Amino acid sequence: MNLTLKIWRQKNANDKGKLVDYKINDVSPDMSFLEMLDVLNEDLINKGDDPVAFDHDCREGICGMCSLYINGEAHGPDRGVTTCQLHMRMFKDGDTIFIEPFRATAFPVIKDLVVDRSAFDRIQHAGGFISINTSGNTVDANTIPVNKHDADEAFEAATCIGCGACVASCKNSSAMLFVGAKVSQFALLPQGRIEATDRVLNMVKQMDEEGFGNCTNTGACEVECPKGISLENIARMNREYLAASLKG
Amino acid sequence: MSGIFNSSIGRKFAMALSAFFLMIFLLQHFAINILSVLSPDAFNSASHFMGTFWVIQYVFQPILIFGVIFHFVMGFILEIRNRNARQISYAKNNGSANSTWMSRNMIWSGLTILAFLVLHFIDFWIPEINTKYIQGDLTGLLPNGDFRYHEELVHKFENPLRVAAYCLAFIFLALHLLHGFSSAFQSVGANNKYTRGLRGFGKAYAIILPLGFIFIALYHHFNH
Numbered sequence: 001m002n003l004t005l006k007i008w009r010q011k012n013a014n015d016k017g018k019l020v021d022y023k024i025n026d027v028s029p030d031m032s033f034l035e036m037l038d039v040l041n042e043d044l045i046n047k048g049d050d051p052v053a054f055d056h057d058c059r060e061g062i063c064g065m066c067s068l069y070i071n072g073e074a075h076g077p078d079r080g081v082t083t084c085q086l087h088m089r090m091f092k093d094g095d096t097i098f099i100e101p102f103r104a105t106a107f108p109v110i111k112d113l114v115v116d117r118s119a120f121d122r123i124q125h126a127g128g129f130i131s132i133n134t135s136g137n138t139v140d141a142n143t144i145p146v147n148k149h150d151a152d153e154a155f156e157a158a159t160c161i162g163c164g165a166c167v168a169s170c171k172n173s174s175a176m177l178f179v180g181a182k183v184s185q186f187a188l189l190p191q192g193r194i195e196a197t198d199r200v201l202n203m204v205k206q207m208d209e210e211g212f213g214n215c216t217n218t219g220a221c222e223v224e225c226p227k228g229i230s231l232e233n234i235a236r237m238n239r240e241y242l243a244a245s246l247k248g
Numbered sequence: 249m250s251g252i253f254n255s256s257i258g259r260k261f262a263m264a265l266s267a268f269f270l271m272i273f274l275l276q277h278f279a280i281n282i283l284s285v286l287s288p289d290a291f292n293s294a295s296h297f298m299g300t301f302w303v304i305q306y307v308f309q310p311i312l313i314f315g316v317i318f319h320f321v322m323g324f325i326l327e328i329r330n331r332n333a334r335q336i337s338y339a340k341n342n343g344s345a346n347s348t349w350m351s352r353n354m355i356w357s358g359l360t361i362l363a364f365l366v367l368h369f370i371d372f373w374i375p376e377i378n379t380k381y382i383q384g385d386l387t388g389l390l391p392n393g394d395f396r397y398h399e400e401l402v403h404k405f406e407n408p409l410r411v412a413a414y415c416l417a418f419i420f421l422a423l424h425l426l427h428g429f430s431s432a433f434q435s436v437g438a439n440n441k442y443t444r445g446l447r448g449f450g451k452a453y454a455i456i457l458p459l460g461f462i463f464i465a466l467y468h469h470f471n472h
C-alpha cells in the first residue's frame with residue numbers, strides 16, 4: 001500500500017520543529033509500524049537526508065522504549081499493543097498517518113520523535129523499590145504467605161513497562177496510571193508494606209515536581225495502556241496517599 | 249498532613265469533597281422546588297423555613313457559598329495546571345477513541361453552570377437578601393397577606409428566555425454530573441466491587457435530577 005506520513009521533525013531540544021510530509025510506497029501490511037519507519041529511513045539515508053529519530057529496543061512489547069503518537073493515539077489505533085507490535089494491516093492504502101512524539105511538559109523532545117522520559121526514572125528512584133538485603137542472606141520470597149488475589153493484582157500492576165503512553169494519552173499529561181501501578185505493585189505485598197507510607201508520599205511528590213498534570217479520571221490512560229493497567233491502581237494510590245498523609 | 253492540599257492527589261480529594269457536598273445540596277434543593285409543583289402551600293412553608301431559620305441562614309448558607317466558590321476556583325486551578333502540563337498540543341488528537349466528551353470538557357460544562365449561577369443569584373438570591381436584610385422584611389408575606397415565595401417563583405418563569413437559559417444550564421449540569429458523579433468516588437479512592445452499581449446510580453442521578461429541574465421550569469412557564 002501507498003501512504004502519506006506526516007512526521008514531526010525537530011533537530012534538537014531547542015528547535016521549534018514542524019510536521020513534514022513523506023510519501024512511502026509498497027508498504028506490506030505484514031510489516032510492523034517500526035519496520036515501515038526503517039524502510040522510510042533507509043530511503044532517506046540513500047538520498048543523503050537525515051533519518052527520522054525514534055525510540056525502540058526490544059521490538060517485542062516488553063521494554064517500553066518505543067513511543068509515538070500515531071493518528072491521535074499513543075501507540076496507534078490498535079489496543080493492548082506497543083508501537084513495535086502495531087502492524088500496517090491496521091491502515092489502508094492511501095491513508096495519511098500523523099506521527100508525533102509523546103507530548104508532555106515533563107517529557108521534552110530530544111530529537112524528532114524521541115522524548116526524554118527520565119522523569120519516570122526519577123519517580124522510581126523516589127520510592128519504587130523495597131530496601132532488602134541482597135548480599136547472600138536473602139530470604140526466599142515464597143516463605144512469606146501471600147493471598148492469591150493480592151499476588152495476582154500485584155503481578156498485574158508489575159506488568160507496567162513504563163512506556164508513558166498513559167501520560168501521552170491523558171489530556172492533562174497525568175502520570176497517575178504509571179505511578180499508581182508502581183505504588184500498587186508493592187502496596188499489595190507484605191514486603192512492600194514496610195515502606196508503604198514513605199513510598200507513596202515520595203513518589204507522588206516527585207511526580208508533582210516533574211510537572212505532570214492532575215487526574216480528571218477520563219480513563220484514556222487505561223484504554224491506551226499496552227499492558228491493560230487498570231484505574232483501580234489509581235484509586236489504590238489515592239487511598240494509600242490519603243492514609244499516608246494522615247499518618248505523617 | 250502538611251502539604252496534602254498542595255499535592256495533585258490532595259487537590260483532587262478536596263475537589264471531590266466539595267463536589268459531594270454540592271451533589272447533596274442539589275438533592276435538597278430539588279426536594280423543595282418540586283413542592284412548588286405538588287403543593288404551593290408546602291412550597292411556601294418550606295421556603296419560609298429555609299429563608300428565616302438562623303441555622304440555615306447563618307451556618308449552612310455560608311458553607312454552601314464557600315463550597316461553590318471553592319469548587320469552581322479549584323476547578324480553574326486544576327485546569328491551569330493541567331494545561332501547563334502539555335504546552336505543545338498534538339496536531340492530531342483522537343480523544344473520543346479513549347474517553348467521553350463529558351470527561352474531557354468538565355471545565356466547559358462547569359463554566360456554563362457558573363454563568364447560570366450568576367443569573368440565578370441575580371434572580372433569587374439578591375432579591376431575597378434585599379427584602380430580608382436590607383429592607384428588613386422577614387415576614388415572607390405579600391401586601392395581601394399571602395406568602396410571597398410561590399408567587400415570585402411563578403413570576404420568574406414567565407419569561408421564555410429565562411426558561412430557555414435554565415433548561416440549557418441544566419443540560420450542562422447533567423453532562424457535568426454524567427462524568428463527575430463516578431469521578432468523585434475514584435478521586436477519594438473508592439473503586440471496588442460496588443463501583444459498577446454506583447456508576448449506574450450516578451448516571452440515573454445525573455439525568456433524572458436535572459430533568460426534574462427542567463420539568464419544574466417548564467411546568468411553571470406553561471401553567472401560568
Ligand code: HEM
Nearest residue numbers: 216264267270320323354355358359362428429431432435
Ligand atoms: C460553579 C461552577 C462549576 C465549575 C466551574 C465546575 C468545574 C469543575 C471542573 C473543572 C471539574 C473537573 C476537575 C478535574 O477533575 O480536573 C469539576 C468536577 C466535578 N464537579 Fe464541578 N463545577 C461547577 C459546578 C458544579 C456543581 C454545581 C456540581 C454538583 C452539583 C458539580 C459537581 C462536580 C463533580 C461531582 C465533579 C467530579 C469531582 C472529581 O472528579 O473528583 N460541579 N467541576
Ligand code: SF4
Nearest residue numbers: 160161163164166225
Ligand atoms: S501504566 Fe501502561 S501506559 Fe502507563 S507507563 Fe505503564 S505500561 Fe505504559
Ligand code: FES
Nearest residue numbers: 057059064066084
Ligand atoms: S521496542 Fe520494546 S516495547 Fe516496543
